[in-house]
Structures are given as structure tokens and as C-alpha cells.
Amino acid sequence: MIKEMKSYEKIEQYDTEITEALADNYKVIIENLGEDVTREGLEKTPERVAKAMQYLTHGYGLDPLEILKSAMFTEDHQQMIVVKDIEVYSMCEHHMLPFFGKAHVAYIPNGKIVGLSKIPRVVDAFARRMQVQERLTDQIKNCIQDALNPLGVAVVIEAQHMCMQMRGIQKQNSVTTTSSFTGAFEKDKTRKEFISLVSNKLS
Template sequence: MRPELLRKSKASAPASEEELIKRLAPHVEAILDQLGVDRSDPNLQDTPRRVAAMFLEMFHGLKEGAEPSVTVFPNEERYSAMVMERDIPFYSMCAHHLVPFYGHAHIAYIPGKHIVGLSKIPRILEFYAKRPQIQERLTEQVADYLWQRLEPLGVMVVIEARHLCMEMRGVKKPGTLTVTSAIRGAFENAKVREEFLGFLNRSQKW
């Protein structure tokens, strides 16, 4: 796996969610105070606690261990064509500004020794998205996980996302779409990539 920007904590009993909220909330209060916000406003009465709880939810991937636990199965049918899940929605938080970026991932692999349940692919994406993240690393982490765990013939991941750090601040360019990709194995072949892109560009006709 590619290195994470995570601090290694000393071995100790993990704090409960309520304990973490109590620890985080005063820091949110301090930020509001430094900004000159009037915390006596009724709308802000429980805001520090709500923000603390929100951060625990948005960053829940940090507390689930080094990597997601996903069961794989032997490819007994020797299926060797592409398996693709497209338009998987995700939400993450930019590591640079701690504001959201969000979009869709398109993930494909060509089975080798193993296959994985279809519901597990979005779970892998969710695990790596729920932490302070950058889109480039997220793309590589999903590809690396599938490549190493499934031992497939190939993996390709494409992520399309909008970044609120670009839309709300800085250059302020709403609607800008950032696209990243990661390629492993058989997808380095142009014809295999073209098949992926063909599936990706095909309009839905259900």
C-alpha cells in the first residue's frame, strides 16, 4: 500500500465516540471565538458538538485499521473479462483545506485468481475517501488495494471530482471537474483501456 499521512498513536484503549466529541468540541469553540463569532446566538448553541460529531463521521476511515477487510473468493469459473462498476458516488475532505471534494469513481478489474463481491468495491472506495485526502492518492490507493488483494490481470480506476476548495475560495471556478486515473497490469494495453473507456462513455439505456 502507498504510505498514509497518518500519525501512529501509542497502544491504548480506543476512546469512545462520546469521549472524542468532548475532546474535539472545545477546539471548535476556540476557532469560533478567534473568528469573533457570537456563540450566544441560539443557532450556535450546540454547533461545536455537531461539528465534532461531523468530523468523526467524515473521517471514520481513520479508525478502521490499516486497510479495509474485504473477503475475496476463488475465481472457479475462470472468468477473464472486465468487471466494471461505474458512477460510484463518494464524498471526501481535502487534506489541504478540510473542505469537501466529491464526485464519482469508475473502477474495473480483470479477474485472475480471485473475484470480489460487487458491494465490496464501493466499500473500498469509501474506506479511503473517509479521511483527510487528496484525489490523486485516493485513486492510487483504491487501485493498489485491488491489485494486491485480488491478484487480478489488471486494474483501472478513474475518479472525477469537484473540489470546493477551488469553487468556494481561491480561483473560485464552480463546476470545474478534476479527473485522475490509475492503471495496473493489462490496462496498460491500449485496446483494454479503450474497452474501459467504451463502457465509461456508453450512455445508460435501462
Template sequence: MAVDKEKLKQAIRLFLEAIGEDPDREGLKETPERVARMWEEFDRQRSFDFKLFEEFGDYNEMVLVKDINIYSLCEHHLLPFFGKAHIAYIPNGIVCGLSKLVRTVRAFALRPQVQERLTNQIADFLMEQLKPKGVAVVLEMEHLCMSMRGVMSPGHITTTSALRGIFLSDLRTREEFLKLIGKSNQ
């Protein structure tokens, strides 16, 4: 679904008025346009070509991209949550370009979200696209809805994980992943 730029600009203007701001003052008069352009940019990043490579079909060890910077918006308060994503998969005859793992994270994160759903969406998408032996996704995020409102306690990290296939059924594979991302007790 495409962003309705005009409706969004009207909504941001109304929002600014509703919180007691003057949307025509110098610092805010361009804000509705800026916000609309930002959401158009987010919308463009949600679709991408998930390029697969079969010529590396004999590679059957873990592929891991860790410390992927990730930003999203809490769907309950529209405040950011941000942190790191760690993604691994074990190929089953097909690999993808490494940038596609980063693009997958971005595609699902650039919309109002909850971290738990985001974690599952990434894992499920990779299972569907790659048909690997398994996928592991760990997200470590700080939520501004907890840091700057509510309990007002910054610095807390919420960790979620989604394990599929061999990462769920084989303890050694899971431990290898956790060790590689620095989360294992070993």
C-alpha cells in the same frame, strides 16, 4: 486511530470563536457535538470486511462499477471535493463483492485527502487485496477549494486515473474501460 471526540468538540468551539461566531448561539451550540459525531461516523466507515469469493474463479472478464458517488475533504483547506469514481478490475481467480468496491472508495475518501493520492490508494489497495490481472480507477471531482475560494470558478472537474497491470500494459483493455465509462474517443 480513533477520533478524540472531546478534543474535536473543543477544537470546533475554538474554530467558531476564531472566525467571530458565538458558539453558544442557537444555531451553533450543538455544532461541536454534531461535527464530532460526523467524524466518528466517518471513522467507522474506514474499516470493513473485504470479502473475497473464489467460487467464481473462472470469471476472467472486466468487472466495472461506475458512477460511484464520492465525497472527501481537501487536506489543504478542509473544504469538500466530490464527484464520481469508476473502478474496474480483471479477476485472476478471485472476485470481491461489488459493494466492497464502493466501501473501498469510501474508506479512503472519508479523511482529509488530495485527489491524486486517493486515486492511487484505491488502486493499490485493490491490487493488494484481489491480486487481479489489473485495476483501473478514474475519479472525476469538483473541488470547492477552487469553486468557492481562490479562483472562485465553480463547475470544473478534475480527473485523475490510476492504471495497474493489464490496464497499463494492454491498450485494448484500457480502451474498453474508457469506452465503458464514456471517456473514449471511439
């Protein structure tokens, strides 16, 4: 596992022991798939995959609550703050295939605001794990609620699942939308305002 890595940093240091252990396993997997792991193109593949998979799950080494707490500011602003179109790249925990799309996040402060960049950082910290879209949506919402104690939080995620596109049911155009709300967003009027602000992006 990659420890204490911020998502904007290029990973130069992978844990050698874990990389070697993963690479040994991928060597076997590649052989079991009927390939020759000694041929030129595949020689370094087990190690590449080992690193790629560590990167795709680096969220386990991040503390999303701490990310928010590191940039909270006292501010007397009680209007809706919306950060929309945040790219999401995650991995479905059932098939270990990607799901990807956009997250739209809003909150109404209650004395504290947070540095804007921290919201996409929290999205990433939870997305870069083995996930289901519903849990990802809830975790982002809960984290913002716990850190800021705002008047309400709203999270909507729209995503395409490769496990439904490349295999299985093979529906190339299906998009899954999940949502999670607290506080003021449980009221019709506030929720509608949020939906209208992000709705050109909702399919």
C-alpha cells in the same frame, strides 16, 4: 476516531473523549471567527461539528484490504468487471473542504472475484479521510491489486473541489479527472475498452 465502523452502519456511538476534545476546539474556532458560541443556534454546534468531522474521517477506522478479503470467491472468469458511477465524498487535505464526484473501477480477475459491494466500500474507506484525489485514486487501485492479484485494475475518479469553487480561484465548473492503471490496463486496447465503457460518464 470512530473505530471498527462499517460505512453502512449509522454511528450511534462516538468516542466521548474525542468528541469533547474536538468540541472544545471548535468552540474556540467559532469564537475566533467572531461568533457568539452561546447563542441558541450555535450552542450545540461545537458538538455537532465534532461528530460530523469524525464521520467525514471515519475511513481511518476501516481496513480496506480486510473489506475485500472478507468476500473473495474462487471463479474462473477472466473478463473485465466494471463498477461505475460510485459516489465519492472526500475532504481535501489542504483546506479541509469537500471534494466529491464519481469513481469508476474495473478489474480483470485472475482466479478470484470479489463481492461487488466491496468495491464501493473500499472507495469509501479511502475517501473518508483527509485526501488528495491522486492518492485516493492510487490507494483504491493498489488495494484491489494487493487483495485479488488480478490481471489488471483501473480506477478513474472525476471530482469537483469545493476549495476551487467556494474560495480561491472560484471556478464553478471545473472537474478534475485522475486515473490509475495496472497490468492489462496498461495496454492500449484494454484501457480503451474500459474508457469506452465508462466514457459517457467522463466529461
